[in-house]
Amino acid sequence: MTLEVRSLRVTYDDEVVIDDIDLDIGTADAPVTALLGPSGCGKSTLIRAIAGIEPIAGGTVRFDGVDLAAVPTHRRDFGVVFQDGQLLPGRTVGQNIAYGLRARRWSRAATAERVAELLDLVGLSGLADRAVTELSGGQAQRVALARALAPRPRLLLLDEPLSSLDRRLRERLAAEIAEILRVAGTPAILVTHDHQEAAVIADRISVMSEGRIVQSAAPDTIWRRPVDEWVARFVGCTTLIGGHLVRDADTGSTAVQTVLGTVALAGRLFDGGSDGAGGEVVVGLRPRSVVVCGEERGVRAIVRSVAALPEEHLLSVALDDGTIVSAVSTPALSVGETVGVAIDPDRIAVIG
């Protein structure tokens, strides 16, 4: 059950909005893919083109090998959930979930059974007769998800389904959606701005920029081996520094030398490929990639500013060569103080 997008192009007037995109959705190793990218990069347009709502200017969209060019939206058997749910306001929760089943001529008994099953799946049993205008935002999005899943679609298209909810609810619902999709076994594409939501719900993340897919990989590969500096910055690296790869003769593992010291790059993400000794790389640092560790063990730095966060202090420090980096410290420190800093290898990205 895979969706294959090949050389897809979508244009608005003469402007190319989707440019030569290849994508495989619903593969055995990655049933759920998240599309992550900045505002305006074309995520929603791509989803709409796959759904058949947006005409395509070139390329193909196939499902299980069948070209969908001549298949209208309502015959593609795809479920869609948008940001604001788009529930039918004059009807109850149960009637909304049953909506697609009526159109497909399901019997009354089969419809009632399926609605009960989905209410249970999305955790809303007992709310079948509630008017949808009397639901919380989170409940409404669960009903929208149940309605999309009810006819057993071959693919689910989720276009920012949680972005109208507050952060805490979003985090909780993201975990619930991940579980619901796993139980339903339905392949899905999720459009989101939120890195954490992408990692919680999806098996694979495709990063988009200006109408193109710039990297598709498992979430930890995206965070730790971004394909270029743009992706590194997009996934939270605020400072990029040069690095030189060296091979530890004793362990055979690769390490990277930087102005912040040398750290081992353990694990499968750093094996093989261009990870041999002698290569030049770029190391991406996040605000928590550098830790204060005592002057004797780290690289000398002077504290430039200190912000007290609830669980730690966030510092800006200057190295002897003038490089400015963010660092975290549990104890409070003063501006002007000399400290030792070191890289936490589990929190950096390596590009190249």
Ligand SMILES: Nc1ncnc2c1ncn2[C@@H]1O[C@H](COP(=O)(O)OP(=O)(O)OP(=O)(O)O)[C@@H](O)[C@H]1O
């Ligand atoms: N109907 C339209 N006519 C002309 N241009 C459009 C239309 N819809 C979208 N665009 C443009 O196409 C580009 C991609 O828009 P799209 O909505 O796909 O981006 P997005 O990545 O989903 O953004 P966001 O994250 O802000 O929702 C944008 O430059 C947008 O202005």
